[in-house]
Amino acid sequence: MGEFQQQLLALLGSIVCLVFVVKCIRFLRYFFPRLWTTLPRSFFQSMGDWAVITGSGDGIGRAYAFELAKRGLNIVLISRTLEKLQKVASEIEQTTGKKVKTIQADFTKKNIYDDIEESLQGLEIGVLVNNVGTLPDRLPCRFLNMPDKDQDLLNCNILSLTKMTRIILKQMVPRQKGIVLNLSSAVGTFPCPLFAIYSASKAFVYTFSRALQMEYKAKGMIIQAVTPFAVSTPMTMWMKPSLFTKTAEEFARESLEYVTFGAETFGCLAHEILARFMQCIPLWVFESDRVQERLKDRISGSMMKCLKST
Template structure:
């Protein structure tokens, strides 16, 4: 009996050591992405002639569009504001010499994807970046505090969930036929846990993660990379253009970092600092995070950060 218990605890200890050893090895790999996940210089261009980026008029989406053009790809930029898109298209053409196609679309609306599919027909699309997304209010609020809740529900689901699925439905078949392609779906770090005061937004982004991971399992043998990218702080309009620091990155720095992890698996936080933030968030017991004291503290913190800014309106990353 004693020898049996000794064997059990020895085996259990070995399993624990192996488990944490593997986690440490994986973390070490993340510190050196260029070594562990190298990308050939022509990697993105080898996927196809065109890249499609939703929510490309500003912020993260705009930067993805620029980087894809710098990689030699032509780009389709999509958003709801034609004037801003035309300006971005002009800047990309002048700085890279690549072709830019502008598609105006309000992704919070219904019945827009037939026209989008027509616009993209016959293009050799190698990269899709599903970036467009919205948060009902940058200020924390309880679900029922939204003054136009029914409309908000429709808009968030259309923009954050339906758009990603429909764009994959439109573009994935061509990638499957060519047996190559990259799809990047922008989620959010706060989707790591149930996140009160941003419940609808966080839930929509966990859908992005799970859908991306499921699709990658289905299509990785077809030569297609599908990845969810889950950033925390990036200085965009969605967070009121907060000053950059080690955790609040500029769109340029974030996109540059995240693309180094494109072959690192079906989900990435995009940067080491955001990865550490994600682990810390997961390590804190939910009973602590969900206390009224913590919720009110979050609200006061965001209000202080957003003082003097129009943060109570719907913010669309597009």
């Protein structure tokens, strides 16, 4: 019996070591993405002629639009504010020479998708970036203290994702190629107090994306959940860029190098490193009122400082 236990423990130890080594190797690819897999310049163009980006009037959506245009795709911009759409479209056309189509749509509404689908008829869409999203309140606060914008948030963060994916995916699958990038959030990978409903909505994006990748990977699809930490955008009140706070342009450019890395990515090396650290913190730490209040003060103070400086 003693010998059997020793063999069993040795086997379990070997399995643990093997899993650890595999995780380390998989993590190293973020340091050297071009050595792990080199994407040819024509990779995104090979998926189709057009890329569709929701919430592309500014922030991460705008950055993805520019980056995909630079990589050879024509762009469909979908957002609420017509003036922003027209400005971004003009800048992309002048900078890259690619075609740009704009669709004005408010994703907090439910009755917009027939018009969007009709506007996309005849376009060979190779990339969909489900970027649009909203916060009930930009500053962290407890659920009952948030403004009651629940329906708008659910429509924008969840309904838009499922509807746009359905519209685009059904034309990708027959061609057996296409990329769907769903912008979730790092706070969607764990329960995040003070951002409860936003965290939950982004958890839907995360699990929905992973499940769809399981369903459609064999059909040639790449469906990836992108889960960034802080990115300097209007939603984050233009937080000052730093080692772990990326500009939208930096984030979009780097995350596109990781599209073949699996069903989920934190989008950039800095955020991958930060995620490994955050995963070491037990969830019970966040149950402390003291910790929550400190986080609230720290995040609010940082955002208000950024707002005053803009």
